[in-house]
Amino acid sequence: MKKITIKDVAKDAGVSISTVSKVINNKGYIGKDSRAKVVESIKRLGYKVNANARSLKSSKSNKVAVLISDISNPYLMSIAKEVEKTIRGLGFHMILVSHSDEEGTENAALQIIIEQQVAAIVVIPTGGNQDVFQSIKKSNIPVISVDREIENVETDLIVDDNYYGSFESVRYLSELGHKRIGIIYGHTRNSIGRDRYQGAMDAIKHFNLDSDLTLIKETNFKEELAYRATMELMRLPDAPTAIYSCNNTMTIGVLKALRDYGVHIPNEVSIIAFGDQKQWELFVPKLTLMTQHISRIGIEASIMLKNRLMLDKRFPEKKIVIRPTLVEGQSCRKIT
DSSP states (O other), X not given: OOOOOHHHHHHHHTSOHHHHHHHHHTOSOOOHHHHHHHHHHHHHHTOOOOTTOOSSSTTSOXXXXXXXXXXXXXXXXXXXXXXXXXXXXXXXXXXXXXXXXOHHHHHHHHHHHHHTTOSEEEEOOOSOOHHXXXXXXXXXXXXXXXXXXXXXXXXXXXXXXXXXXXXXXXXXXXXTTOOSEEEEEOOSSSHXXXXXXXXXXHHHHHTTOOOOGGGEEEOTTOXXXXXXXXXXXXXXXXXXXXXXXXXXXXXXXXXXXXXXXXXXXXXXXXXXXXXXXGGGTTOSSOOEEEEOOHHHHHHHHHHHHHHHHHXXXXXXXXXXXXXXXXXXXXXXXXXX
């Protein structure tokens, strides 16, 4: 005897799968007529709700995993919030996990996620654990990667144009007359780190800027390492006249170091950072930023996720690249 699924109920009642899910989970507003039709179809067809795995896909739970690199990063948490808003309306629940940008921690988190039989995964990946992600894909669990690529694994992907953002940040400083520019970057182990690093390096070469390697600091996307690296830059016999920081977390370390060193922004050093504008609303002087379109990135990820959860038809993975925007503040000065 054929097992009755939620799709059968939706077809019989003449409503969407999400409507049936809302009735089953008692979530969201459903009109009286639609609710009555769903209840009647459930009774007539003899549909049984699996208490351990209520879902729009009968073999999986009604949980969606969101795996991010840093729960203290407002940019990443805003993406998670946008995803939660979307899935809640579909009768799903979010599992939020962090991997602290470490492959081993990410691997352990993925094992927990797999045990939960999630319906989909939204991930800001380390770039590693390709074999685990390939296995997840073979299980027909959608994987939506945000901000970074999973190396050699094809997934839905929403990213900033990180190379462009870095290149244009250095171009901006160059056009202000800066030749000796400090670069605070994360690492090159994943796509976001590589692209931002390479964009800055290519701009230094393109605009014939000082290529002294003591100006280039790898800080693993860590605030404390960025703090130390900035102190090292300012103690150079020929300190940089400007610093480009490649992400929000490192920028905190840069600014703390300049404050503790007693450096005035922008009179003594100019600052430009790649990151979220909202995080720096109260900072004085107003930071010049290569800004990420957080709301759009979150919305695009949510739309992709919704399509993967709701549409029966399989379709090719999609890549969306969003160009960041330079927003001028008062943290950079022109050198005459």
